[in-house]
Amino acid sequence: MLPVLRILLRRLGISAVVLVGVSMLIFAIARVIPGDPARIALGPSASAEQVTALRAEMHLDEPLVAQYGHFVSDVLRGDLGQSLYTNRPVTRDIAEFLPATLELVIFAGILMVALGLPLGILAARHRGRWPDHLIRVLTLLTVSAPSFVWAVILMLLFAFYLPLFPVAGRISDIYEIERVTGFLTVDTLLAGNFAAFADALHHLVLPAVALALSGIGQAARLTRANMVETYQKPYIEMAQAYGFFPSRIARSYAFKPSLIPSLTIIGLDFAAMLGNAFLVEAVFAWPGLSRYGVNVILRKDLNAIMGTVLIIALTFLIVNIIVDLLIAFLNPRIRHSTRAAS
C-alpha cells in the first residue's frame, strides 16, 4: 500500500478515537450546567407540565448513558438539535456563521506561513547578527499580546488615524452577492464581480493580520530554531565548503528539513486561531461564529454550545490530518518508506 495512504488511514483511525473522546468531553461539560436546561429553555413563566414534557422530549429524564446514546446517534445523523437562542436547527446556524470564521482563519493562516517562514529563515541566516536580534525581539513582541489587543491597536492605527482599511464588517453594503459557499472571496469571484472581491479582501486585511500576528511570531521562531539546527549538519558544511552561495544553501539544502517540524506547530497554531477568531471577530464586528458562540454561552443554550465546540474540534482534526499528509508528502523518508511511520 502507498505509505501516504497508510498514514491517512492511520490518522483517520486515531481521529475517530479522538472524536469519540471529544464527544464525551463535550457531553460531560454540557451536563455540568447548573439548573435544568428545559426550565432555562422555557423561561420562568412556563408551567411544570410544559417543563416535564420538554424534559421528556430532550431525553433529560433518562439515565446519563442513554442521554449520551441519543446525543451520538443524533450527531451521526447530522442533527445537532434546536438552538434555544435562534429557534433554528444548530446545523443551520453553524452553516451560516462558520464560513466567515473559516475565511478569516484561512487568510490568517496564509499570512502566518507567508511571513513567518521567511522571517525565520532570515534570522537563521544572519544568526547572532542584528537582523537575528531584531527579528527575535519583534517575534517575541507579537506573541506577547492577545489577538484582541492587536486588533484594537491595528484598528486605531490603520482604520481611524490612517483610514486605510474599513473599521468593521466583511464587505461594503453596496454589494449584493449571492451566497454560494459563504466565503465572500469565493462567492464574489463566482459572481464575476471583481470590485466586490477587492472590497471583501480589503475588509479581510486588518482582522486577518490581527489574528495572524502571534502565529507569525511563533512560526518564525520555530523555523529559526530548526534552521539553526540544520545549519550545524555536516552536509551543510560540505555545501559551504563547495563554495555554494548562501542563498542556494538556504533554499536547496537547509530549508526543507527545517520546514517539517514547523508544519506540525503551524497545525497547532491554526487551532489556536480558531479560538482567537472569537476575539478578533468581536473587535471587528465580523459576522462569524464568535458572536453566535458567545451569545449561546451566555444564554446556556446547550445544543448550540455542544454543536459549536464539536464543529470546531472537527475542523481542527481535519486540518491536522491535512498537515500530517503534507509532512508525509514532503518527507521522502516517509514518502518512500516501506515500514509504517510513527
Add this chain to the structure above:
Amino acid sequence: MIRSLRIIAANPLSLTGLILVLLVVLAAALAPWIAPFPTHNGAIVDFAYANQAPNARNWMGTDLVGRDIFSRILYAYQISLLLGVVVLAIATPIGTVVGLLAGYLGGWAEAVLMRIVDIFLSIPPLVLAIAVMGVLEPTLTNAMIAVTAMWWPWYARLVYSIARSEREEGYVLAAEVIGAPTAHIAFREILPNCLPAIITKMTLDMGFVIIIASSLSFLGLGVQPPTPDLGSMVAEGARYLPDSWWLTVFPGLAILLAVFGFNLLGDGLRDVLGVDE
C-alpha cells in the same frame, strides 16, 4: 542559582525581561500603597472626572465612571498574577505526573493516557476554556478551573516526550538493574532531567495564562466587574474607539508589557538551562 542570574543579567534582552517581570510583580504587590487612587479598584463612581484623557491627575485617564485607569491596572495585575500562579501550580504537577507515567511505563499506560491528552489537545485551548466557562458561573475561581483544564495536557505532552527518550538512557537501565522501584525511577531519576524544560515552560506560560485569562474576561466570561481586569477593561473601552482611546490602549499595553517580560525572561532561561525550543 547565582551563576544563572549572572548569565541572565549579562544578556540585555533577558535582563530587560527580568526587570519587567519584577516591575509587574512589585506593581501588583504594592498596589494598595502606590496606586494614586487605591479605592478605585471597586464599584466607585466619580462622575466629575468621568472619561478624562490622560492628564496630570490621572496619568492614564479615567474610565466612564471616573475611576483612575492607572490604579485599576495595578490592581488588575494582582488578579492576573494570582490566576497565573494558581493555574500553573495545579496544571504543572498533574501534567508532569501523567507525562512521566505515560513516557516511562509505555504500553497501555502510554496508549490510554496520551489518547486522553490528545482529546484535550484537539479542542483549541481558548474554545475549551470558553466552553467550560459557558457552563460555569463567571467567577475568578471558575476561570482558574477552566484555564487549568486546558493547560495540564501541554505539560503532559512535554514531559512525555522527554521521559520517552530518557527511558532508553543508561542511567535508567542501571536503576532498573539494581531493582529500584518504578516510582523512584520516574520521580527521582527521570523527573530531574525534565525540570529545565518544565521551568522554562512555566516562565513562558505565566505570560500565556495572562493572555488566555484576559481573553476570557474580554469575552465577558471571566472575572466580573467591578473587579478590575485587563481583558474586561479593553472590552469595555473598545466600544468608545477612537475617541476615548485611553480606555483600551493602556490596559492593552499593560498586558503586552507583562507578557513580554515573562517571554523575554523565559527565552533567556531557555538558553541558560540549555532547553530546546
